Amino acid sequence: MTPMGRPLLNRRLAEFGTTIFAEMSALAVRTGSINLGQGFPDTDGPEEVREAAVRALRDGRGNQYPPGPGIPELRTAVAAHQQRWYGLPYDPDTEVLVTAGATEAIAASLLALLEPGDEVIALEPYYDSYAACIALAGGTRVPVTLRPSPADAAAERRYHLDLDELRDAVTDRTRLILLNTPHNPTGTVLSRDELAAIAELACERDLLVVTDEVYEHLVFEGEHVPMASFPGMRERTVTIGSAGKTFSFTGWKVGWVTGTPELVGAVRSAKQFLTYVSAGPFQYAVAEALALPDDYFHGLREDLRRKRDILSDGLAEAGFQVFRPSGTYFVTTDITALGEKDGLAFCLGLPERCGVVAVPNSVFYDDKEAGRSLVRFAFCKQDEVLRDAVSRLQRL
Incomplete structure (x- = not known):
C-alpha cells in the first residue's frame, strides 16, 4: 500500500507480473544456459x-x-x-x-x-x-x-x-x-x-x-x-x-x-x-x-521443419513426452515421464541441472493444473545449438 491509500498498479494488471519470457531469458543470461525459452532466432534473416x-x-x-x-x-x-x-x-x-x-x-x-x-x-x-x-x-x-x-x-x-x-x-x-x-x-x-x-x-x-x-x-x-x-x-x-x-x-x-x-x-x-x-x-x-520469391518462404518452412525434428526427436530420446507441432517455433512436452510434476519448478531448476532454459506452459493457462506438467521449448535456433541442448537434456 502506498501513502496515497491504494496500490500504484492499476487493478486490471494486478494479476500480471513480469512476463515469463523476460524472466527466463534473464535466467539464461545469468546462468550461461542455452535459451530455448523465448521464441527468437539466433541468426539474422536474409x-x-x-x-x-x-x-x-x-x-x-x-x-x-x-x-x-x-x-x-x-x-x-x-x-x-x-x-x-x-x-x-x-x-x-x-x-x-x-x-x-x-x-x-x-x-x-x-x-x-x-x-x-x-x-x-x-x-x-x-x-x-x-x-x-x-x-x-x-x-x-x-x-x-x-x-x-x-x-x-x-x-x-x-x-x-x-x-x-x-x-x-x-x-x-x-x-x-x-x-x-x-x-x-x-x-x-x-x-x-x-x-x-x-x-x-x-x-x-x-x-x-x-x-x-x-x-x-x-x-x-x-x-x-x-x-x-x-x-x-x-x-x-x-x-x-x-x-x-x-x-x-x-x-x-x-x-x-x-x-x-x-x-x-x-x-x-x-x-x-x-x-x-x-x-x-x-x-x-x-x-x-514481403516481395521475396516463393523459394524463400518454402525454404524457411523446410529449415524449421528440420529443426523441429532435431529437437522433438532429441527430447523424446531424453524421456520427455513430445507433442510434435504442426507449426510455429515451439514444441510442447510433458515432464511426467521424467518423474516430474511441476513445470514451473522444473524450468527454474533446469539451468542448474543441465544448462538449458525452457518455459512452463502453466503461465499460458487460467486453469494452472491443465498445464502444470507441460513445458515449452523453442527450436528456432542453429542446428548445433539444438543438438547441444539435446545432449545436455539427456543428463536428466
Whole structure:
C-alpha cells in the first residue's frame, strides 16, 4: 500500500507480473544456459532484407516520423502479400495498418473493439499478452482449452479444439473470439473444417474475430487458411501479421492489421495513442521482404521443419513426452515421464541441472493444473545449438 491509500498498479494488471519470457531469458543470461525459452532466432534473416534497412537509413527514408498508418510502400506490400498467398484483396490506403509488432496490433485491436464487461473467448493455452490486453480493455476472458488427443489415439499426441466447448462458451455478453493459428504454444494448426465451424458460429452469433496469424508461413503439416477467407468473415475479422517470425528480424517489431475500413479505422484510433508510429527504416525493408520469391518462404518452412525434428526427436530420446507441432517455433512436452510434476519448478531448476532454459506452459493457462506438467521449448535456433541442448537434456 502506498501513502496515497491504494496500490500504484492499476487493478486490471494486478494479476500480471513480469512476463515469463523476460524472466527466463534473464535466467539464461545469468546462468550461461542455452535459451530455448523465448521464441527468437539466433541468426539474422536474409542479407538482402538487412541491407534494405541499411539503405533506407542512409537514404534518409524513415528516419523521421513515418505516416501514422505506415509507409505506403509497406501497406501496398502487405495488401499484395494477402492477395498473392490467399487471394484476399485489401485496399492499402484504407484496409491496412502498420503496428509496432503483432503485440501492439493485439493491444490496439482489443482496446478499440471492447467495452468494459465484454467477454472474449481465447484458445487456452494462450500467448500471455492476450490476457493482459483483455484486462486492460476491461474485458472478461473466457478460455476454451485446446486438449491433447488420448495417449492411445495416435503414435504422437496432438492438440485439438472442441467445437462444442467453443459453442457453449458463447453468451449474450460475448463480443469477440481471439484466435491464434498456427497456435503458440501448442503448435496446433486449425483445420479448414475447424475454422469454417468458427466462422459459422461468429456469423450466427454476430461476433467479431481477432486472429493472430504471425506464424502463417511456418506450417509443417496441414495448411494455413485465413479466417477472413470464409463466407461472411471479411467484414467481421481483424487479421494480424508480423515480419518478425517470417523474416527472422524479431527486434524490428514490424506488424500489421488488415480488415475492412471500419475495423482498421477503429484499431487505428487506439493504436495512434500507443506508439503512434515506429520502425521507420525497417518498414521499407519489410516492404521489400514481403516481395521475396516463393523459394524463400518454402525454404524457411523446410529449415524449421528440420529443426523441429532435431529437437522433438532429441527430447523424446531424453524421456520427455513430445507433442510434435504442426507449426510455429515451439514444441510442447510433458515432464511426467521424467518423474516430474511441476513445470514451473522444473524450468527454474533446469539451468542448474543441465544448462538449458525452457518455459512452463502453466503461465499460458487460467486453469494452472491443465498445464502444470507441460513445458515449452523453442527450436528456432542453429542446428548445433539444438543438438547441444539435446545432449545436455539427456543428463536428466
